[in-house]
Amino acid sequence: MKNAARLNSRGNLILSSLSLADYELLEPYLETVQFRARDCLEQTNKKVERIYFPYRGLISVIAVSQNKRHESEAGIIGWEGMTGASVVLRSEPALTNVFVQIPGDGRAVLAGDLSMLMAMSSTLRDAFLKHIYVFLIQAANTALANARGRLDQRLARWLLMADDRVPGDGLHLTHEFLAFMLGVRRAGVTIALQHLESQGLICNSRGHIRLINRSGLEQCCDGLYGVAERELSRLFAPRYG
Amino acid sequence: MKNAARLNSRGNLILSSLSLADYELLEPYLETVQFRARDCLEQTNKKVERIYFPYRGLISVIAVSQNKRHESEAGIIGWEGMTGASVVLRSEPALTNVFVQIPGDGRAVLAGDLSMLMAMSSTLRDAFLKHIYVFLIQAANTALANARGRLDQRLARWLLMADDRVPGDGLHLTHEFLAFMLGVRRAGVTIALQHLESQGLICNSRGHIRLINRSGLEQCCDGLYGVAERELSRLFAPRYG
DNA sequence: GAAACACGGTACGCTTAGGTACACTCTGAT
DNA sequence: ATCAGAGTGTACCTAAGCGTACCGTGTTTC
Numbered sequence: 001m002k003n004a005a006r007l008n009s010r011g012n013l014i015l016s017s018l019s020l021a022d023y024e025l026l027e028p029y030l031e032t033v034q035f036r037a038r039d040c041l042e043q044t045n046k047k048v049e050r051i052y053f054p055y056r057g058l059i060s061v062i063a064v065s066q067n068k069r070h071e072s073e074a075g076i077i078g079w080e081g082m083t084g085a086s087v088v089l090r091s092e093p094a095l096t097n098v099f100v101q102i103p104g105d106g107r108a109v110l111a112g113d114l115s116m117l118m119a120m121s122s123t124l125r126d127a128f129l130k131h132i133y134v135f136l137i138q139a140a141n142t143a144l145a146n147a148r149g150r151l152d153q154r155l156a157r158w159l160l161m162a163d164d165r166v167p168g169d170g171l172h173l174t175h176e177f178l179a180f181m182l183g184v185r186r187a188g189v190t191i192a193l194q195h196l197e198s199q200g201l202i203c204n205s206r207g208h209i210r211l212i213n214r215s216g217l218e219q220c221c222d223g224l225y226g227v228a229e230r231e232l233s234r235l236f237a238p239r240y241g
Numbered sequence: 242m243k244n245a246a247r248l249n250s251r252g253n254l255i256l257s258s259l260s261l262a263d264y265e266l267l268e269p270y271l272e273t274v275q276f277r278a279r280d281c282l283e284q285t286n287k288k289v290e291r292i293y294f295p296y297r298g299l300i301s302v303i304a305v306s307q308n309k310r311h312e313s314e315a316g317i318i319g320w321e322g323m324t325g326a327s328v329v330l331r332s333e334p335a336l337t338n339v340f341v342q343i344p345g346d347g348r349a350v351l352a353g354d355l356s357m358l359m360a361m362s363s364t365l366r367d368a369f370l371k372h373i374y375v376f377l378i379q380a381a382n383t384a385l386a387n388a389r390g391r392l393d394q395r396l397a398r399w400l401l402m403a404d405d406r407v408p409g410d411g412l413h414l415t416h417e418f419l420a421f422m423l424g425v426r427r428a429g430v431t432i433a434l435q436h437l438e439s440q441g442l443i444c445n446s447r448g449h450i451r452l453i454n455r456s457g458l459e460q461c462c463d464g465l466y467g468v469a470e471r472e473l474s475r476l477f478a479p480r481y482g
Numbered sequence: 483g484a485a486a487c488a489c490g491g492t493a494c495g496c497t498t499a500g501g502t503a504c505a506c507t508c509t510g511a512t
Numbered sequence: 513a514t515c516a517g518a519g520t521g522t523a524c525c526t527a528a529g530c531g532t533a534c535c536g537t538g539t540t541t542c
Contacts, residue, residue, distance in 0.1 A: 066467040066471070072388040085377060088370075090367050091370070091476055126331050130331065132377070133332035136376075136377050139381050140315035140383075143313060143314075144304040148306075149311075151528075174490090175489075185530055190490060224307075231332075231336055417518090427519095428499095428502095428523095429499060445520095448518090448520095
């Protein structure tokens with residue numbers, strides 16, 4: 001999934017998958033936006049203003065418990081996806097928080113415009129629905145990983161998913177940050193990262209993690225990485241195959 | 242959510258939420274079906290033949306790891322929902338297993354017919370999309386519960402969700418079955434059930450669990466139950482409000 | 483150059499839950 | 513009436529991971 005640049009001529013996989021007619025329909029409504037770390041793009045029980053199509057950066061979708069005492073990441077979105085599931089599924093408001101975790105840039109469209117455009121073009125709407133399906137699979141597999149995976153496996157999964165979405169090699173992340181993302185203890189992340197490093201899978205330095213051996217990391221995940229990723233390439237690749 | 246019978250005049254909440262025109266469009270294509278325990282309604286990487294609208298019974302959606310070594314429940318479906326997310330989202334084949342866990346009955350429609358009907362009526366399609374959104378929220382909250390909840394909390398959540406979907410009071414379930422559903426050890430379920438019983442929340446007997454105090458169980462869940470359920474009543478209730 | 487701060491390594495005790503094993507108790511079948 | 517089997521209660525040991533704390537080491541700031 002990391003090397004899909006050629007499929008991504010318009011900077012974002014969903015936009016790239018659109019027919020010329022659909023893209024020309026949508027394009028006039030797209031603003032160019034910058035994502036800054038910790039920007040909040042959607043909030044539970046709030047109306048969604050804009051839907052985002054990232055070019056770069058990492059956006060994460062966080063489930064929040066009824067009483068707001070618990071939070072945990074349900075899935076992440078990058079150049080392959082879009083935010084705004086509640087708008088595409090015509091069920092506002094959002095019931096998750098959506099945050100920028102790694103800064104970047106992309107395009108955005110107003111929720112009302114998107115709804116109008118989906119009504120105008122069923123092929124456009126279908127492209128969005130396909131991404132919703134990939135995201136649903138991703139969330140289901142996050143549930144699976146949380147239920148069955150050890151910390152080091154979940155960490156490896158997260159690193160692979162982040163690496164898929166961040167250009168260049170190496171991720172600028174702190175242990176603290178990863179601990180928050182996985183909902184675990186900071187010290188536990190330190191241990192798990194050392195474990196991965198001792199196997200030669202990654203290279204740790206202060207605030208920076210480089211993936212050395214992706215296939216080794218995938219093995220480490222014991223199958224908890226890959227289902228959504230395979231689906232993504234299946235659904236979006238054929239146009240270019 | 243348990244007492245929503247009056248909203249459910251057609252036996253299934255999605256069917257009940259349809260306008261008369263949409264229901265009359267769909268109805269000729271609906272078969273009546275019985276669900277037997279352990280029937281497999283969808284399988285990973287297989288084409289979906291039929292989409293089901295349960296009247297009674299409990300259906301669970303299981304995420305499977307890439308290497309098939311791990312499985313875990315991502316969400317459950319009963320009288321309030323429908324199967325066939327991959328068809329509604331136009332992204333076949335399925336990437337989850339879908340099984341009948343508690344027998345019952347309902348209606349079914351062929352995948353091809355459903356696709357055709359969705360193309361004919363956008364309001365029909367929107368009703369299905371709304372359920373997909375509820376299910377997405379449910380899956381995200383399963384991920385949250387798996388990440389943060391203790392066994393007794395996850396068990397209480399599961400019992401509430403099952404009770405929402407099964408008529409009458411009392412669930413016919415074994416500890417073994419619950420252990421499989423939650424992906425935990427059978428002995429752990431026994432302990433957790435005793436814990437819940439000692440608080441007067443449930444009543445255990447051989448192969449049978451009765452919920453005594455629903456609001457107590459909800460408190461026990463510490464917020465991990467309720468987000469998807471509230472959304473469900475918000476999305477589907479207004480027509481009848 | 484020194485102080486302030488962010489980040490990372492390590493340690494201790496504790497809780498939760500897994501693995502395994504065995505025994506008890508209903509229930510239905512013969 | 514007895515037996516087999518399913519379902520349940522309990523126990524022991526181990527592993528994973530949490531809460532907390534403290535200390536080192538880079539990095540930035542003044």
